[in-house]
Amino acid sequence: MPQPSPLRFDSLSLHAGQAPDPHTGARATPIYQTTSFVFRDTDHAAALFNMERAGHVYSRISNPTNAVLEERMAALEGGVAGLAVASGQAALHLGLATLAGAGSHVVASRALYGGSHNLLAYTLPRFGIETTFVNPRDLDAWRSAIRPNTKCLFGETLGNPGLDVLDIPAVAEIAHAHRIPLFVDATFTTPYLQRPFELGADLLFHSATKFLGGHGIAIGGVLVDGGTFDWEASGKFPELTEPYAGFHGMDFQEESTVAAFSLRARREGLRDFGACMSPTTAFHILQGLETLPLRMERHVANTRAVVAFLRAHPAVESIAYPELPDHPDHALARRLLPRGCGAVFSFTIKGGRPAGRRFIESLTLFSHLANVGDAKSLVIHPATTTHFRMDDAALAAAGIGPGTIRLSIGLEDPQDLIDDLGRALRAAQKG
Amino acid sequence: MELSVRGNRMFAYTGGRPFDRALPCVVFVHGAQHDHSVWILQSRYLAHHGHGVLALDLPAHGRSSGAPLASIEAIADWVVAVLDAAGVGEAALVGHSMGSLVALDCAARHPARVRRIALLGAAFPMRVSDELLAATRDDEPRAQAMVNVWSHSAYAHYPSNPGPGFWVHGEDLRLMQRQRPGVMYVDFKACNDYAAGADRAAQVACPALFILGRRDLMTPLRAGRALAASIKGARVVELPCGHNAMAEEPDRVLDALAEFLREPARPAT
Numbered sequence A: 001m002p003q004p005s006p007l008r009f010d011s012l013s014l015h016a017g018q019a020p021d022p023h024t025g026a027r028a029t030p031i032y033q034t035t036s037f038v039f040r041d042t043d044h045a046a047a048l049f050n051m052e053r054a055g056h057v058y059s060r061i062s063n064p065t066n067a068v069l070e071e072r073m074a075a076l077e078g079g080v081a082g083l084a085v086a087s088g089q090a091a092l093h094l095g096l097a098t099l100a101g102a103g104s105h106v107v108a109s110r111a112l113y114g115g116s117h118n119l120l121a122y123t124l125p126r127f128g129i130e131t132t133f134v135n136p137r138d139l140d141a142w143r144s145a146i147r148p149n150t151k152c153l154f155g156e157t158l159g160n161p162g163l164d165v166l167d168i169p170a171v172a173e174i175a176h177a178h179r180i181p182l183f184v185d186a187t188f189t190t191p192y193l194q195r196p197f198e199l200g201a202d203l204l205f206h207s208a209t210k211f212l213g214g215h216g217i218a219i220g221g222v223l224v225d226g227g228t229f230d231w232e233a234s235g236k237f238p239e240l241t242e243p244y245a246g247f248h249g250m251d252f253q254e255e256s257t258v259a260a261f262s263l264r265a266r267r268e269g270l271r272d273f274g275a276c277m278s279p280t281t282a283f284h285i286l287q288g289l290e291t292l293p294l295r296m297e298r299h300v301a302n303t304r305a306v307v308a309f310l311r312a313h314p315a316v317e318s319i320a321y322p323e324l325p326d327h328p329d330h331a332l333a334r335r336l337l338p339r340g341c342g343a344v345f346s347f348t349i350k351g352g353r354p355a356g357r358r359f360i361e362s363l364t365l366f367s368h369l370a371n372v373g374d375a376k377s378l379v380i381h382p383a384t385t386t387h388f389r390m391d392d393a394a395l396a397a398a399g400i401g402p403g404t405i406r407l408s409i410g411l412e413d414p415q416d417l418i419d420d421l422g423r424a425l426r427a428a429q430k431g
Numbered sequence B: 001m002e003l004s005v006r007g008n009r010m011f012a013y014t015g016g017r018p019f020d021r022a023l024p025c026v027v028f029v030h031g032a033q034h035d036h037s038v039w040i041l042q043s044r045y046l047a048h049h050g051h052g053v054l055a056l057d058l059p060a061h062g063r064s065s066g067a068p069l070a071s072i073e074a075i076a077d078w079v080v081a082v083l084d085a086a087g088v089g090e091a092a093l094v095g096h097s098m099g100s101l102v103a104l105d106c107a108a109r110h111p112a113r114v115r116r117i118a119l120l121g122a123a124f125p126m127r128v129s130d131e132l133l134a135a136t137r138d139d140e141p142r143a144q145a146m147v148n149v150w151s152h153s154a155y156a157h158y159p160s161n162p163g164p165g166f167w168v169h170g171e172d173l174r175l176m177q178r179q180r181p182g183v184m185y186v187d188f189k190a191c192n193d194y195a196a197g198a199d200r201a202a203q204v205a206c207p208a209l210f211i212l213g214r215r216d217l218m219t220p221l222r223a224g225r226a227l228a229a230s231i232k233g234a235r236v237v238e239l240p241c242g243h244n245a246m247a248e249e250p251d252r253v254l255d256a257l258a259e260f261l262r263e264p265a266r267p268a269t
Helices: A009-015 A042-049 A064-077 A088-099 A114-127 A139-145 A168-177 A260-273 A279-289 A292-311 A330-336 A352-362 A392-397 A414-428 B036-047 B072-086 B098-109 B130-138 B140-150 B168-178 B183-193 B197-203 B221-229 B250-262
Strands: A081-085 A105-109 A130-134 A150-156 A182-185 A203-207 A221-225 A316-320 A344-349 A378-380 A404-408 B002-005 B008-013 B025-029 B052-056 B091-096 B114-120 B208-213 B235-239
Touching: A009 A064, A009 A292, A064 A081, A064 A221, A064 A279, A064 B168, A081 A088, A081 A260, A088 A114, A088 A150, A088 A182, A088 A203, A088 A221, A088 A260, A105 A114, A114 A130, A130 A139, A139 A168, A150 A168, A168 A182, A221 A260, A279 A292, A292 A316, A292 A344, A292 A414, A344 A352, A352 A404, A352 A414, B002 B072, B008 B036, B008 B072, B025 B036, B025 B072, B025 B098, B036 B052, B036 B091, B036 B250, B052 B072, B072 B098, B072 B183, B091 B098, B098 B114, B098 B183, B098 B197, B114 B221, B114 B250, B130 B140, B130 B183, B140 B168, B140 B183, B208 B221, B208 B250, B221 B235, B235 B250
Parallel strands: A105 A130, A105 A150, A150 A182, A182 A203, B025 B052, B025 B091, B091 B114, B114 B208, B208 B235
Antiparallel strands: A081 A221, A203 A221, A316 A344, A344 A404, A378 A404, B002 B008, B008 B052
């Protein structure tokens, strides 16, 4: 008799967390667009509220459609639980707020998405959470920035804007030596390109708005608990290992040896902060997730074709893509990202801001907007949009040149993308 | 709560309430390479519904110290020592897989201490394939992966355990990974070597409930039925799940347990 084997990644993308509806036979995940759920009787109600039974009470805390997304993402990442929330930003906040409070400290990579940087640098300090930013490539900087009150190390699997590859095994080792977890933003890589828990990370989140959905129609985020970190042994997280007055004196680590973080994040964070995901959004993200392996394979193939074209083009000054031998993390990328380095990258056009502006305005297939990870190819010129108030010196400090262009490569025919880029590059050099 | 048993510290989850020895006691015994948290919903519910609950971490598992016990009989005797340490006269025993053999053995050899038994994922003999047993000794990650896939019957669980959004397969795997090196082989060998099951089943005089998964690949349904048939008056509840019934069907397991524990004791004959 053949031995059973676990479902593989592509199959989990379609089946994890959902089976045909036993009542209606519906094959697709139904959208449970309801705020609340009827109790069987008063004892059932009390048991649900006191976490003596599993089930749904109110869609801010849990919802059957959202649960499919959460469990599927946990399966794809190799974790123990997922939490679907209103946005990637909400997922980051929920993760940090579950670990840290007033008087806490975070060590973060300085190569972050602007929204994450804003939260850590400007907003969380108002609530007593301080952050030290470090060069993600400098392991000594990570190590020396840790304080007794540091609650986690945080970085992006592929950093903004230069695609710094986070050395997850090395940074995780530093975190664990200090009995704190490594928390990563895995948005740019998705579990198809990298599974951070297998490399040593303990917690991760995605902006599901990007590649997980892939269609650019829904804002959402997913926080995933790897179940790897031993909060009790750490001794630094009384929020998870001592009775919590806000939930009947529950000691989350006693309740779940491996998913204490997720219990607290749901029972406190979703309940109190309330940044929940709409069930319809969860459905939209699930539609994307079903084809994630196929799409990511095509995203990477198209990106490689575009990178090769740009690299040979005389109007291009430089390209920051870790698969290129001159990228500082090339060797690391070959080790940690063997399936590819994603579909978002920056290049520098010759001619500075004016050339950048002309290039953007000459594109016809690429959409000029502030998003990444769409099925359609996207472009933005940071010096004239997201960072337009900065002078050239300030841009340089942020790793952005006046001619830097960020592309998010979609699923179109790669030759059409190359034709569009070629026309725009020629136009940019004529000014 | 923590107790000292035979000189070693042991941990028992008490269901989110202080343990009250004046209440009818229910002792949960986990299976191989697991800990108390596999019972979280069932034990928490019963603790809030009139029972004194002790969901044990067996020696060398979870938070309990000491060396792993090498035989089912030794674990059964240790459970009685826990009752002594907790000041409990008699208890209902609920056991899963290896823990079900412990409950069976305990009920047969310590009848004055066991009020009734509920056995989940139970079978006798509980033979472990040569390949799996060797893997538990030589390659724990491979053994854990094998047990993980054999313990589950589906890739979707409603409403999941301990609640929506939790991935049952992932939790089970991580829990096995969390146990100390070397424990897995001792546990599986204890199951494989246990030879007294048939005799013990014939000796059981207390009420017995079997909760069996129809798609159980670790302890197949027919073996569970056969063991149940050898205990006089034993009742069987079959559920549409695999070996990890507490996580795959938490509500139905709880309903069966709660009903069984509500019943009055069988009159002496």
